[in-house]
Amino acid sequence: MTEYVLQTVDLTKKYKRDTVVDSINLNIRKGEIYGFIGENGAGKSTTMRMITGLSTPSSGVIRLFGCDSKNELNNSRKRIGSLIENPAFYPNMSAYKNIEACRIQKGIPGRKCIESILEFVGLSNTKNKKVGNFSMGMKQKLGLAMALVGDPEFLILDEPINGLDPVGIVQMREKLKKLNRDKDITILISSHVLGELYQLATCFGIIHRGKILEELTLKELNEKCRRSLNIKVDDLNKATVILESVLNTNNFKIMPDSSICLYDYVDNPGIISKSFSKADIVIYQIVHKGDNLEDYFVNLIEGDK
Structure with missing residues (x-):
């Protein structure tokens, strides 16, 4: 039986007449890294605030570790570590003292635990430096450190790589993968850097204007974004025969518009053109298809608009 760390049922948040989060259903399984994707104002941070108890839902259900009653939720939230929006620090204290206060x-x-956490996030050498003098990237690392106090499950x-330089982004990615792999920590993470999120997440939820447009695994995303050649010809039957008998491939499918989606020879379309020409097949179109996560996200929300 699948074990869910988080499920929401018709979770909604309204501010007066504005519906910020609109009846969303999230399903996050134990051990997943769930990439939460959406534009500014889509409802990501509000959703995270409701899950952690920083904001009260207008309606709907939040189920953490299988528990959804008020008392059970409060206890379940003790098993969560979070970094949402701008974490609160004591600017005149060191990183060590801030984590001590959090502990x-x-x-x-x-x-x-304090020294080991500081070492893990890369702040063990800050000593007595005041947090008020930290860079944005250092503050993000401290925010992660404070989220790790208490060994959360x-x-x-929320945007943990905001303010990090390219090296810091790679380091953050590897640290989160290590936490997920070595400690089996389930992670819900939002980011506007979709290329980075693609390298980290094992599944994705796409939110737009407060509504979940789609939940899909990394495998499903890769299948939908799979590189291919889209081919339109004058004789579809003849073309499929050539693909199977001459080019020795059945790695294709016929699309609803009667075009051919071919997954082989993607980098050698000239071979297709030559074989079809020899068979007197007229090619109307042969173009590359395939999206990355950014393309997929943009196309999905544009379709919703």
Whole structure:
């Protein structure tokens, strides 16, 4: 039986007449890295705030670790670590002191965890430097460090690579993969850097104007974005015979518009043209198809518009 860390049922948030989150259903399985994608104002941060208890839903159900009653939710939230929007720091204190304050607030005994967390996020050399003098990237690392206090089972991260340089982005990606792989921590992460999210996430949820347009796994995304040649000819039957008998491939499918979607010879369309010409097949179109995550996202929300 599939174990879900988070499920929402018709989760909704309204501010007066504005519906910011509109009856969304999220399904995040244990061990997944769930990439939450949407434009500014789509409802990502509001959804995360409701899940963590920072905001109260107008209606709908939040189910964490299988629990959805008020008392059970409060207990389940103790198993969550989060970095949402701009985390609150004590600017006149060091990173160590900030994590110490977070540890005390969460009721976590012992200080041994502080040094190991600082080392993990790459802030062990900051010593007594005040957080108010940190760069944006260093503050993001500290935000992750504070989210890791208490060994959470579920991490909720809102734009964690914001302000990081290219090296910092790669390091953050590898750290999150390590947490997921070595500690089996489930992660919900939003980011506007979709190319980076593609390298990290195992599944995706796309939200637009407060509504979930689609949930899909990385495998399903790759299938939908798979590179191919889209071919239109004057004689479809003859063309399929040539593909199978001359070019030795059946790795294609016939599309609803009677074009051929061919997954072989993607980098050698000239071979297709030559073989079809020899068979007196007229080619009306032969073009490359295939999207990356950015293309897929843009096409999906444009279609919704």
